[in-house]
């Protein structure tokens with residue numbers, strides 16, 4: 001059987017080209033569950049894979065897409081049957097395993113999650129890896145005792161995928177949110193998601209050389225890394241927690257130990273791709289229940305076809321210009 005997929009090839013000159021081709025199901029990797037994909041989504045990592053970043057995808061040609069939501073076509077696992085609505089986020093999907101930018105994926109059963117009842121397949125991809133990462137950050141912060149009474153939480157990269165969902169989830173959970181954005185015109189958008197204040201990127205780019213700053217926030221969800229992450233640690237209140245999720249600014253971390261040993265601040269690592277299934281299900285439960293921000297997130301989702309993804313949105317996200325979530329309808 002043939003199916004449509006985005007196809008990234010490497011030329012002899014080391015350039016990466018995108019096309020949409022027909023692939024054969026026989027060419028998919030081995031796995032217990034064959035899924036007919038309905039929706040995927042666009043994450044920063046997908047754009048890196050689609051432009052040949054070998055830290056993400058080692059071998060080309062390749063079909064990216066680290067998220068997929070669809071219907072089980074064939075299953076050799078007792079946990080899933082034909083017709084089940086399911087989602088896959090993370091693990092190796094879209095990295096070195098053919099991903100969600102194709103109409104079929106075949107994956108190990110251990111990667112597959114039954115679609116939460118609270119959401120449609122499209123809504124699951126509006127959340128996707130971005131929303132799941134934001135939720136994982138808050139889940140880990142709350143395990144350390146974070147709560148809304150302690151004070152505001154800063155979100156950086158707040159109009160991006162992880163950032164937008166972080167603002168929406170935090171505000172739904174009762175937190176005061178300070179959203180940091182480089183986009184001048186983002187206030188209305190961020191206010192809709194539940195931010196109570198907006199600051200520009202320089203506000204969390206301290207150049208004073210001081211080891212600690214006047215404490216202004218009780219925690220942070222950071223997507224930027226580098227000096228932004230260091231500033232968030234320096235300005236965090238006693239016993240606060242800063243979750244590191246990304247590196248759109250820099251992968252470096254050049255600070256001192258003072259925020260940790262004088263203020264008891266915790267630095268939390270968030271890696272949403274690999275985690276025990278029991279934790280994954282706990283986080284989807286929270287997203288479906290007390291952190292359900294369905295209306296806010298649906299308002300910031302833009303549905304695109306594979307063609308539009310290929311021609312426009314992969315480049316837009318690499319320039320830091322995406323606002324909200326790009327949901328890919330792979331059947332369109």
Ligand SMILES: NC(=O)c1ccc[n+]([C@@H]2O[C@H](COP(=O)([O-])OP(=O)(O)OC[C@H]3O[C@@H](n4cnc5c(N)ncnc54)[C@H](OP(=O)(O)O)[C@@H]3O)[C@@H](O)[C@H]2O)c1
Pocket residue numbers: 042043044045129130133156157158159160161162163180181182183186201223224244245246247248249270271272273317318319320321322323
């Ligand atoms: N740990 C995990 O499991 C995990 C999962 C998903 C994503 N991530 C990482 O999280 C980061 C964000 O991913 P995403 O999918 O949300 O990307 P995204 O949609 O492109 O969002 C990134 C946002 O960061 C801001 N930004 C871009 N370039 C910047 C720069 N040079 N300095 C400061 N801010 C900048 C922009 O927001 P503003 O214009 O509003 O400032 C941009 O919209 C990436 O590094 C990604 O690899 C990690």
